[in-house]
Amino acid sequence: MTSTSLPPVHQYEEDTSRGNAIGTWLKGQYALYILVALLVVATITRGSIFWGQTNLTNLALQMSIIGVVVLAQLIVVLTGGIDISVGSALGLAAVVAAGLFGGPSVLLALVVALVIGGIVGAINGGLVAFRGLEPFIVTLGMLALARGLVYAYGNGIPINPEAASSFASFGQSTLLGVPVLAIIWLAMVGLIAFLLYRTVWGRRVYAIGSNIEAARSSGIPVKTTLWSVYILAGLLVGLGGWMFLARFASGTSTAGNLLELEAIAAVVIGGARLSGGHGKVFGAVVGTIIFAVIANLLSLLNVSTFLQDAFRGALILVAVTLATVQFTRSRSKSTTPATK
Amino acid sequence: MTATQEDSATQLPIGELAFQARDVKKHYPGVKALDGVDLEGYAGSVLGVCGANGAGKSTFAKLLAGVETLTDGEITITGYPHPVRNAAEAEQAGVLMMHQEPLIIDDFTVGENVWLYKLREGKDIRPWAQKADTNSHETRKVLQGVGLGHLSTRQPARDLGPGQRQMLSLSRAAVTHHKIMILDETTASTSEEHFNDILDLVDREKKAGTSIIFVSHRLNEVFAMCDRIAVLRNGKLVKTLKAADSNPDEITSLMIGQALKALERPTPVQHSPGQVPVLSIRDLHGGTARGVSFDVNAGEIVGLYGLVGSGRSSVARTVTGQRPAAGGSIKLHGQEVRLPSPTAAVAKGIAYLTEDRRLEGFVKDFDNGENMSLVVLPKMARAGVVDTKREKKRIRELISEFQVKGGTKTYTRTLSGGNQQKVVVAKWLETDPDFVVLDEPTKGIDVGARANIYKIIHDVAARGKGVLVVSSEAEELLSLCHRILVMRNGQIVDEFDPEHATTDDLIRTALSHQD
Numbered sequence: 001m002t003s004t005s006l007p008p009v010h011q012y013e014e015d016t017s018r019g020n021a022i023g024t025w026l027k028g029q030y031a032l033y034i035l036v037a038l039l040v041v042a043t044i045t046r047g048s049i050f051w052g053q054t055n056l057t058n059l060a061l062q063m064s065i066i067g068v069v070v071l072a073q074l075i076v077v078l079t080g081g082i083d084i085s086v087g088s089a090l091g092l093a094a095v096v097a098a099g100l101f102g103g104p105s106v107l108l109a110l111v112v113a114l115v116i117g118g119i120v121g122a123i124n125g126g127l128v129a130f131r132g133l134e135p136f137i138v139t140l141g142m143l144a145l146a147r148g149l150v151y152a153y154g155n156g157i158p159i160n161p162e163a164a165s166s167f168a169s170f171g172q173s174t175l176l177g178v179p180v181l182a183i184i185w186l187a188m189v190g191l192i193a194f195l196l197y198r199t200v201w202g203r204r205v206y207a208i209g210s211n212i213e214a215a216r217s218s219g220i221p222v223k224t225t226l227w228s229v230y231i232l233a234g235l236l237v238g239l240g241g242w243m244f245l246a247r248f249a250s251g252t253s254t255a256g257n258l259l260e261l262e263a264i265a266a267v268v269i270g271g272a273r274l275s276g277g278h279g280k281v282f283g284a285v286v287g288t289i290i291f292a293v294i295a296n297l298l299s300l301l302n303v304s305t306f307l308q309d310a311f312r313g314a315l316i317l318v319a320v321t322l323a324t325v326q327f328t329r330s331r332s333k334s335t336t337p338a339t340k
Numbered sequence: 341m342t343a344t345q346e347d348s349a350t351q352l353p354i355g356e357l358a359f360q361a362r363d364v365k366k367h368y369p370g371v372k373a374l375d376g377v378d379l380e381g382y383a384g385s386v387l388g389v390c391g392a393n394g395a396g397k398s399t400f401a402k403l404l405a406g407v408e409t410l411t412d413g414e415i416t417i418t419g420y421p422h423p424v425r426n427a428a429e430a431e432q433a434g435v436l437m438m439h440q441e442p443l444i445i446d447d448f449t450v451g452e453n454v455w456l457y458k459l460r461e462g463k464d465i466r467p468w469a470q471k472a473d474t475n476s477h478e479t480r481k482v483l484q485g486v487g488l489g490h491l492s493t494r495q496p497a498r499d500l501g502p503g504q505r506q507m508l509s510l511s512r513a514a515v516t517h518h519k520i521m522i523l524d525e526t527t528a529s530t531s532e533e534h535f536n537d538i539l540d541l542v543d544r545e546k547k548a549g550t551s552i553i554f555v556s557h558r559l560n561e562v563f564a565m566c567d568r569i570a571v572l573r574n575g576k577l578v579k580t581l582k583a584a585d586s587n588p589d590e591i592t593s594l595m596i597g598q599a600l601k602a603l604e605r606p607t608p609v610q611h612s613p614g615q616v617p618v619l620s621i622r623d624l625h626g627g628t629a630r631g632v633s634f635d636v637n638a639g640e641i642v643g644l645y646g647l648v649g650s651g652r653s654s655v656a657r658t659v660t661g662q663r664p665a666a667g668g669s670i671k672l673h674g675q676e677v678r679l680p681s682p683t684a685a686v687a688k689g690i691a692y693l694t695e696d697r698r699l700e701g702f703v704k705d706f707d708n709g710e711n712m713s714l715v716v717l718p719k720m721a722r723a724g725v726v727d728t729k730r731e732k733k734r735i736r737e738l739i740s741e742f743q744v745k746g747g748t749k750t751y752t753r754t755l756s757g758g759n760q761q762k763v764v765v766a767k768w769l770e771t772d773p774d775f776v777v778l779d780e781p782t783k784g785i786d787v788g789a790r791a792n793i794y795k796i797i798h799d800v801a802a803r804g805k806g807v808l809v810v811s812s813e814a815e816e817l818l819s820l821c822h823r824i825l826v827m828r829n830g831q832i833v834d835e836f837d838p839e840h841a842t843t844d845d846l847i848r849t850a851l852s853h854q855d
Contacts, residue, residue: 199724200717207714210705217662217700218715218767219686277705 080276093241103161121234
């Protein structure tokens with residue numbers, strides 16, 4: 001271009017060999033290793049039961065509901081936010097969908113659940129995006145608000161929809177041996193992956209999470225994008241509430257209790273960064289499966305429910321620590337043994 | 341621990357060898373940042389380290405300070421028993437690093453920031469001792485030493501301007517024990533006003549027997565400060581010479597490997613009467629700007645000069661929608677426009693190259709490709725779905741067109757300042773804007789890349805776009821623009837024709853007494 005162009009001495013070697021790409025990718029997937037280890041343990045200790053048809057179906061059902069909520073959490077975390085109201089919002093969507101108009105049909109319940117989830121998401125997102133409030137505080141308030149409404153709506157008594165039997169049969173139905181709820185979850189995984197990786201919207205979400213100032217300065221509509229993220233998260237949570245209803249055929253007041261912790265943990269174990277801009281759908285899915293498998297395995301091993309919580313907490317600590325180990329290893333790799 | 345540090349950091353007699361780097365190599369994946377460099381520094385002497393972007397000068401500074409680890413070779417520091425391996429050891433050996441970005445804690449007061457190192461491990465942590473120190477007479481003397489005598493020690497550091505922050509960071513040199521001081525592009529965020537204070541500081545340090553390393557590409561400053569100059573190019577040491585025996589031209593040609601051509605004048609504007617200006621602003625208010633009016637014609641490069649706080653950046657940010665206007669009118673091609681947000685400005689064909697590249701210029705976690713397509717992405721998409729093939733193809737073209745180092749998958753944050761700027765420029769020009777505002781376009785960029793950027797700016801104007809260049813460097817504007825406006829106290833006070841004006845005229849006008 002000009003007479004001052006530099007001779008290209010630093011050649012950047014673009015590595016296109018496929019084998020190497022997979023190798024590099026595998027290096028970062030510590031969540032996958034945890035999952036493999038868990039599966040090995042499961043096979044050794046309770047192999048025949050664990051891999052049995054009944055247990056696998058049960059496992060798939062368990063992780064579908066949380067899986068959808070994890071996706072909601074993931075997109076919020078990617079923007080650098082956090083949504084701790086997902087559990088309560090799921091509960092609210094479930095009980096209102098079960099109770100409104102008496103719960104005459106599965107489809108009407110879906111619409112109601114989505115509307116409730118969408119409203120919760122729109123309020124959360126509106127306050128975060130347009131009022132500039134901290135996501136943690138906003139969703140903390142929403143956590144208490146939504147849970148309070150859940151208790152008030154049913155007076156603490158489980159709400160059984162009129163069409164309870166069609167809910168139950170829908171929740172238990174399978175397609176080619178796979179539970180329909182799990183298929184819905186996988187469809188959502190595909191949808192979110194598509195939105196994040198292939199659309200302008202997805203690129204904007206990552207840009208906002210990584211560097212909100214640069215995003216704003218580049219003319220990205222930061223506020224509306226943020227709002228849309230929370231609304232989409234709300235819709236996913238509403239969907240989760242409806243799936244809950246389909247699975248248990250009843251809207252209990254504890255529906256989705258403490259689900260937010262598991263969702264955040266799954267997202268983080270999946271490699272997402274809480275400060276935003278970094279994280280993959282695949283990781284979040286692996287995180288979801290890890291949590292479902294460990295819960296399943298612990299009950300198969302007859303571990304008390306109290307101890308199960310402790311195990312889950314320990315797992316979060318181990319996984320997060322592993323992530324940092326991986327990080328420092330890859331950094332020190334570039335140094336020679338002489339400077340070890 | 342305190343004892344060891346003080347012992348090993350005892351000053352050396354002037355002229356003694358202070359540190360020695362032997363065959364130093366630093367390889368990053370895909371890039372050899374340093375490839376076998378031998379350098380040494382002497383007590384009471386200033387070593388300038390010059391080089392183009394990506395020559396490895398900052399890498400060298402980071403290795404010496406132990407911030408980065410060597411790939412091969414070793415650095416020994418006189419008085420320290422073994423080669424330094426990390427930042428803590430380097431500090432114990434008496435290396436003080438002054439980073440390009442000043443290390444200031446916003447929520448602390450000015451005084452607390454001076455004594456920040458006292459909070460480190462192994463120091464006196466009695467709370468009352470800390471508090472008393474930060475407002476003491478000594479603290480004030482330290483601040484005076486760097487030209488900040490007018491500040492209160494109790495003032496929060498967040499209120500300081502970029503230059504003042506850098507000087508505050510530098511003031512720590514007076515309160516730490518060190519025998520090697522590294523100034524890594526320290527003058528990049530300071531304006532000419534503070535340079536004399538830095539010179540005084542360096543002078544005091546020299547007398548005390550400190551060995552100083554000044555990493556910079558501002559050659560006039562290098563020559564004002566240094567005794568010896570080492571020139572790096574592409575990770576290798578080209579030559580070390582005595583400053584007294586050399587001149588900026590020689591260093592420049594060593595840095596870029598060939599003689600630098602004088603910058604050509606921009607093509608004169610084809611001005612037809614009755615033509616509507618690209619941008620026309622009247623009585624604009626906003627930020628520190630108070631009633632600014634001017635026109636930018638098609639094909640014209642207008643320079644906006646002023647000191648920090650004169651309102652030059654406020655004007656730049658207001659006409660690009662980065663901040664809302666408080667009053668006045670902005671007309672684009674004769675049409676009155678409202679620019680409440682950057683999004684609105686982008687839609688109207690206005691591009692803004694920010695002054696703060698790291699904060700606003702590019703996205704940290706994005707690679708070159710993603711950063712380049714950030715603004716223009718909707719145009720590469722159908723119904724919101726990105727046409728990946730088209731994006732990849734265009735990015736590759738841009739990378740070679742703008743000669744960005746690294747590939748499409750290299751993270752922009754790992755590049756040198758000049759290459760980062762090329763990515764940002766490519767990002768904006770890809771939107772095919774009608775009006776481009778560049779705020780300090782060559783800040784922290786070396787001569788080689790500078791010439792590239794100037795050429796790009798000239799090309800943009802030659803295509804009939806309007807260009808506004810905001811700068812605190814008078815020389816830059818004189819060689820780049822068709823017309824220069826000088827701002828003072830939020831208003832435009834004078835206009836110059838670069839053919840007939842000098843640096844002196846501009847500075848004098850920008851400074852002259854309050855009226």
